Amino acid sequence: MTQAVYVDTQDLPLARLSPFPGNARRGDPAIILQSLVRNGQFRSLIVRETADTLVVLAGNHTLQALLAHGPGPCGMTTTTEDGELPCALCGGQEWEPAARCEIVTCDDATATRINLVDNKAAQAGGWDQEALADLIAGLDGDLDGTGYTDADLDKLVAAIEEAYEDEEEEPEQPTEAAAASPAEPATSSAAPASGDTIPEGPPPGTVAPPLPDGTRSMLLTYPAADRDEAARLVVAAREVFPAEDAAVIVLRALRTLVAVLDSRHAHDGVVTVQALLRAAGAPEA
Numbered sequence: 001m002t003q004a005v006y007v008d009t010q011d012l013p014l015a016r017l018s019p020f021p022g023n024a025r026r027g028d029p030a031i032i033l034q035s036l037v038r039n040g041q042f043r044s045l046i047v048r049e050t051a052d053t054l055v056v057l058a059g060n061h062t063l064q065a066l067l068a069h070g071p072g073p074c075g076m077t078t079t080t081e082d083g084e085l086p087c088a089l090c091g092g093q094e095w096e097p098a099a100r101c102e103i104v105t106c107d108d109a110t111a112t113r114i115n116l117v118d119n120k121a122a123q124a125g126g127w128d129q130e131a132l133a134d135l136i137a138g139l140d141g142d143l144d145g146t147g148y149t150d151a152d153l154d155k156l157v158a159a160i161e162e163a164y165e166d167e168e169e170e171p172e173q174p175t176e177a178a179a180a181s182p183a184e185p186a187t188s189s190a191a192p193a194s195g196d197t198i199p200e201g202p203p204p205g206t207v208a209p210p211l212p213d214g215t216r217s218m219l220l221t222y223p224a225a226d227r228d229e230a231a232r233l234v235v236a237a238r239e240v241f242p243a244e245d246a247a248v249i250v251l252r253a254l255r256t257l258v259a260v261l262d263s264r265h266a267h268d269g270v271v272t273v274q275a276l277l278r279a280a281g282a283p284e285a
Contacts, residue, residue: 004106004114007049014066014097017047018055020111025119027061031147033068037076038145040088041066046118047101048111054103057111058118066097078144129160233257 045059056063072090079085086092106114136143136153143149233253238244241252 002107002110004048004104004110007103007105009044009100009102011098012047012054012101014063014099016054017045017063017099017101018053019060019063020056020115023060023115023119025060025122027064028147029061029064029068032062033065035145035147036062036065036069036089037074037087038078038085041100044100044102046114047103048114049103049105054101055111056101057104057114059099063099066099069097071096080142129156129163133157133160230254230257 041062043059043062045062046057048055048057066089069087069089072087072095073092074087074090075092076087077084077092089095133153133156136146136148136156139146141150143153230253233256234250237249237252237256241249244252
């Protein structure tokens with residue numbers, strides 16, 4: 001039989017259950033017991049039935065936690081806003097330790113596969129730290145039965161904040177095109193026809209001043225001919241918008257350049273001055 005076949009779900013005395021031989025996973029029965037006391041047994045054990053045994057394939061650490069609880073009453077309670085809650089397993093009453101079990105039949109190899117994948121899946125993948133912090137914080141400090149503590153939440157929040165700080169401090173990387181070519185920046189010193197010049201950037205090896213909040217730097221590279229055209233457009237934009245700062249002037253020039261490039265694909269190859277001004281963002285006359 002190469003696949004597990006479901007038989008039944010029963011509450012079985014712990015004395016009838018045997019742990020999986022050679023179970024390689026090392027869990028924390030103490031944390032599981034805290035959850036059982038607060039939440040009860042919300043997940044069945046997966047038990048393989050053979051002619052003479054009932055072996056736990058998945059849930060071996062829950063079995064250990066139930067054994068650690070022992071017979072009731074255990075005397076354990078949980079403090080909540082509504083008062084003291086008795087243990088969710090024994091209810092503060094006489095109780096013979098038992099577990100809800102889903103019983104299956106299978107061969108030895110399938111039993112081993114089930115045990116391995118259950119243990120592997122429990123530790124596979126990672127965490128969305130922000131989502132985890134939101135879930136924990138949403139319990140308003142009542143973390144009994146979650147496996148987490150207030151200290152865990154503090155560490156998680158600190159880790160998230162540190163990650164954000166590292167991300168903000170990480171220098172921006174040049175684009176692939178810019179990294180591949182040592183071309184000069186768009187702010188060329190080539191003199192346009194009017195005799196005006198575009199200011200040079202900071203000399204090589206110097207540190208540029210910090211950017212204002214909410215802004216980002218951008219490196220543009222051009223072939224020589226296009227660079228000169230862009231420089232002329234920047235000068236023209238400065239004349240049309242003398243009150244704007246440098247970043248806005250460059251943006252106006254780029255918009256105009258786009259309009260010029262679009263005009264080359266027009267049916268008559270002509271673009272009007274009005275269209276260029278509109279592209280640059282000039283107010284309507």
